[in-house]
Amino acid sequence: MEPDASNFQKQVSPLFAEWYQICEVSSGFDNACMRFVLQLHQSGLLRGDDITDRFFRVLLEISVSHFGEVVQQSPKQPPHLIQTSFLAIDSYAKLVYSILKHCPVDQGTSKLFLLPKILVVTVRSIQKDADEKKEEFNPRPYYRLFINWLLDFGSLDPVHDGINFQVLSAFANAFHALQPLKVPAFSFAWLELVSHRTFMPKLLAGNSQKGWPLLHRLLVDLFQFMEPFLRNAEMGELIRFLYKGTLRVLLVLLHDFPEFLCDYHFSFCDVIPPSCIQMRNIILSAFPRNMRLPDPSTPNLKIDLLEEMSQAPRILSDVDAVLKAKQMKADVDEYLRTRQQSSPFLSELKQRFLLPPSEVTHAGTCYNVPLINSLVLYVGIQAVQLLQARNRSQSQPVSSDPLAIKAALDIFQTLMRDLDTEGRYLFLNAIANQLRYPNTQTHYFSVVLLYLFTDAHQEIAQEQITRVLLERLIVNRPHPWGLLITFIELIKNPGYNFWNRSFTRCAPEIEKLFESVSRSCG
């Protein structure tokens, strides 16, 4: 095969035309197909080298340009014409599938060794096409190509679980490379592919959850793209459309795969802006399917006695990664271990949470939210582990709370005292993000939040704690179970003297709001 571009294309086109004829024949397609694949193999086009890349890239370009020509002739495509515009793309998709199915491979090489290479060629072509054409870029032929492949590869013999996961992870990597932050013009097609019923459920079901990190990464890609647009509550029509599409995907996950949302809640909360309360509530409301949640408004509900409250939640996100990245983990561990009052650790905390001025605009806040989230949950996990160790040992009287439990409270009290209103709001959000289904973290942070309410020296802090809870309750459902039981405790338990706080009556509508929310909480 001639390596130079124009000749190469001239030699590839007739091969594609020949393939197209084969797809059209009636019986004996299989034999003709195998002969054709063998012919390609013998002509050295399927070695997996540079020629192979060029071969697939030229075929893709021919297919996409065919789509463009058909669409150009009749922009308003009636449905039956849609099939016509995809003829070349469908043919190309089928050729790739047939090659992977029939191409002879050396002993020990995976049948699918060409798939990652073909996907790299496809991703590069899409990125190049999108960068060159900008607003003129048309994602539909590429969307069709991936849909064809997902349907074809999805029909692979399920026995070869390994093959299935190989295919799924190859596509997941391709979609990650095509994430909206990299190819924004592909965003709608991208989310449709990632959430497609032939892809997302397969990533999550089976394969002993090996696909979970891949979907987690894709959802983080989506949230990172949307985050700047979602920071302000009012959204334009376009973002609202994308936002509602995202809600639909999250609702499918909440309904069918709640454990996935449970286990990755921490990293999702890192990239969902604080203003997206309902979207975040969907994730925080997820609970394991085998769990039955007691009605939070049950009179005299003893949540401490719930068995699940003593079980630690599974957290698959990397909780202390950001602490490590900011060289804070060692200091936190040191303070939890020694609770050394002389150490500057506590007094420096606020400063370490502040972002460098250069990043403030981009991040939309002066604080490093993932760092605050990471510190809060990391400290909580350490404290819970020690509390559980102490409860197991029983021998120690309650007064001898291990140092670290008190040290953890020191950290939280310091943050309540030192942070400004914005910082305190983000800190309280980090705590409220742990109020989920019954588990040790929900229990611990519910107690901590109520303790901070009592311990607050200024009413503004108590008002802020109330606000963080209330704004999560007044949005449309769903509402996380842990949030409800915390708010109910706050308004019911006379110990918090809630109703005598002036801010509960600071305006008639606020008063009505508190009454309606407390009614809806039973």
Added chain:
Amino acid sequence: LGIDLTTLGLNLNSSENLHKTFASPWSEEPAKGEPEFTIPECYH
């Protein structure tokens, strides 16, 4: 205040999995549900 999530076209009380008929993030209609079937090689 968010939106009423039951108006997004998904039957959140369904006892069946939603993903089988999830058509698209942009559509309120369930997928018509291509019949899921596989044909053993020897049937060709």
Added chain:
Amino acid sequence: DLGAVGDSIGGAANSGGMHDHLYNLQMLEAAFSKRPSSHDSERAKSYTPRHPTVTPSSYPQAQAPIVNNPAFWERLGLDTLGTDTLFFAFYHQPNTYQQYLAAKELKKQSWRYHRKYNTWFQRHEEPKIATDEFEKGTYVYFDFHVSNEDPNQGWCQRIKADFTFEYGFLE
């Protein structure tokens, strides 16, 4: 890469190959009008005959939707005349949902597909011998009867005595 999200919101936006906020919005707007339609993910659903022949327009020009309805095939299974229709769909509509439904119905009627002979067999009586590997006995099988003098050539059912059905060939 799969770990925590990154050390500040939108962190990825600073890494290579990313665009700024405004560009993203412009591209999103452009993409909105070209987002996939529901037809974009539909395979060519109607059964496209490989060699379409022109038929009078009064003839049905597309398959009746009922052929996609499993209940239609179950009805055929109950009606012996329908069994031939099941075999017709199985042998003449390869690689389609109809073939799949016909095969499912035949199996329900106790027919078993022999992978080596590509033929459906049904026990004519309890097998004389049955082991873990095979069974042997008299079977009815569905065959295409080809003979010039015989006017009623075509699909037929025959009896095969002393046939050994090795389970290794059972689909």
